[in-house]
Amino acid sequence: MKRVYVSRDMASVALGADEIARTLAQAGCDVVRTGSRGLFSIEPLVEVEMPEGRIGYGPVGAADVGKILDGTHPHRLGDVGALPFFASQQRFTFARCGITDPLSLEDYAAHGGWRGLDAARAAAPQQVVDIVKASGLRGRGGAGFPTGIKWQTVLDAPDGPRFIVCNADEGDSGTFADRMLMEGDPYCLIEGMAIAAHAVGASRGYIYIRSEYPFAIDTMRAAIDRAAGRIAPFVIEVRAGAGAYVCGEETALLDSIEGKRGQVRAKPPLPALKGLFGKPTVINNVLSLAAVPFILAEGAQAYADVGFGRSRGTMPVQLAGNVKHGGLYEVGFGITLGELVNDIGGGTESGRPVRAVQVGGPLGAYFPPSMFHLPFDYEAFAQAGGLIGHAGITVFDDTADMAQMARFAMEFCAVESCGKCTPCRIGSTRGVEVMDRIIAARDAAPVAAEGAAGGYLGKALHSRAPSRIDTGIAAQTALLRDLCDTMKFGSLCALGGFTPYPVLSALDHFPEDFGAPAPIEQAAE
The missing domain is CATH 3.10.20.600 (Ubiquitin-like (UB roll))
Structure with missing residues (x-):
């Protein structure tokens, strides 16, 4: 009986992986469902166990099963790990993704799992925190705050209950690493949380997963049930979010777990001192916690050397x-x-x-x-x-309209704002209105494209005399920059505080899309 490996990752399933797996099983194969290796252009990927190793074929469909099994399919990739996309990677966190059965405890242990937790529990909590500090690990989210410092703050907090909270509310467009890891190597995250729990003295943890990730939610819950004895006395619970982007902000996430409407809290106090249910709390995202098992298993220096x-x-x-x-x-x-x-x-x-x-x-x-x-x-x-x-x-x-992309950022913020602070709630709405005026004025002035080449707009911007552009695009652009400054420094959290980044960068690097002259180096091209 041939053993074959087919991804059960959500992206692979969306492309037909389940049907391929059923067809292979009907053909008498021993089908192992894995996570995705992470290159979506070759999904659905099927790997066949051969004497020389696992031989990959992809992308393939259910109708290709016969040619895959007899080795004649034209999309033969050979050793998938040797493909340039994978061979040049340094896979510390995702080493097992696409290789192992995500829910097999035996597979996880056979591929180095639990070594980090065993090393952590053989050491004192302060030693574990010191190792994480020495590794240089920083939060794999927005600010890149040193993980070890956050753990130290919780460890040093007054005696009492402590919590570990994993932020798996992966709401950013174009991101899927959290989902891939939870669906492809859930025990890695569980092990990282258990190490954090030992380091700070926590007995309970929560994984907050966005509701749009049903596969990840089911996989994590199944993995937690199977690993319960291995991580005891530490207990983990999965909480599903309800689709609010702002709950990716750590304090709004805490409110949501507590059963409240997800709104941003003022800081201080920091969650490390007064977090979940008012108790000291470690909040890290998936990638931060999933990096910890490697650090404890291989040593801080092995991580810091990269x-x-x-x-x-x-x-x-x-x-x-x-x-x-x-x-x-x-x-x-x-x-x-x-x-x-x-x-x-x-x-x-x-x-x-x-x-x-x-x-x-x-x-x-x-x-x-x-x-x-x-x-x-x-x-x-x-x-x-x-x-x-x-x-x-x-x-x-080069078909992208960067003014429209800047408008989208303001609109996104207006839709997703929790409404607690004025700069974010009102500023984003006013920002959409300003962007609409800029785009309308730009579209009404076709000569603006001449810009630095000496067209009407280029002359108007360098003239002190009042002009249609001065009271239109130029004035509105100045207003937009002022609004961004207010949002950046006045918002309560990063939702309003970071919205100016796409807007200002689009203004600075692509001014021609806002009806202003292109930068000299671009105009020269």
Whole structure:
């Protein structure tokens, strides 16, 4: 009986993986359902166990089963791990994804699972915290706050109940790493949470998963049931969110778990001191907690040796949008943005030139190809007016209207705002109105495209005399920048505070889409 491996990841199932698995089972195969390896252009992927190893075929359909089993299918990939997309990765966190049966405790242990938890429980809590500090691990979310410092704060809090909360509310567009890990290697997250619990003295943990991830919710619940004895006395519970983007913010998430409407809390007090149910709480996202087992198993130095500057270890980068090779690529910090988009992603799927990439989800900054030299690093991106966030990269070709994309950011914020603070609630609504006026004025002035080449707009912007442009686009653009400044520094949380990033970066790098002259280097081209 041939053993074959087929992904049960949501993306693979959407492309027909379940039907392929049923057809293989009917053909007498021993079918093992795995997670996805992370390259979606080869999904659905089928791997056949052969004497020389696992031989992959993809993308394939149920009608291809006969040719797969007799080895004649033209989409034969050979050793999938040897493909350039995978061979060049540094898979610390996603090493087992696509390899093992996600719900098999035996598979997990056979591939290095639980070594980190065993090492942690053999050490004192302070030693575990010190190891995480020494690794340089930073939160794989928005701010990149050092994980060990957060754990230390909870450990040092007054005696009493403590909680571990995993933020799995992966609401950013173009991100799927959390989902992939929960569906493909759930025990890795469970082990990371159990290590955190030992480090700070917590007895209970919660995983907050967005309701749009039914496969992840079912997989995590099944895995928690099977691992209950292994992580005892620590207990984990899954809570499903109700679709509010703002609940990805840590304090709104806490309110939601407590059964309240998800609204942002004022800080201080910090959740590390007064978090879930008013008790000291470690809140980390999936990728932060899933990195911890490797650190405890292999040592802090093995993790710290990889990376760039103050950004240590690996980052699972998610390539999406108009990109040829969309998927998850885990690599050490320091690779350039251009290498990720062009070399790994293969450029645009449309074949047209890349115009912009947005890094960090719908509230991330837009970067033009002239900035593709930037190293993927927290500090480098902050200095360039952006953020890494959850490491989602969305690619756009030269047909994208960046003024419309900036408008979308304001509209997104207006729709998703919890409404608690005025800069976010009102500022985003006014922002949509300002953007509509700018776009209307731009579309009514076709000569604006001449810009720096000496057209009407170029002359008007350099004239002190009142003009239609001064009271239209120029005035509204100044108002938009002022509004962004208010939102950035006056909002209670990152939803309103980060919305200016895509708006201002679009204004700065693509002014021609707002009816202003293009930058000199672009105009010259």
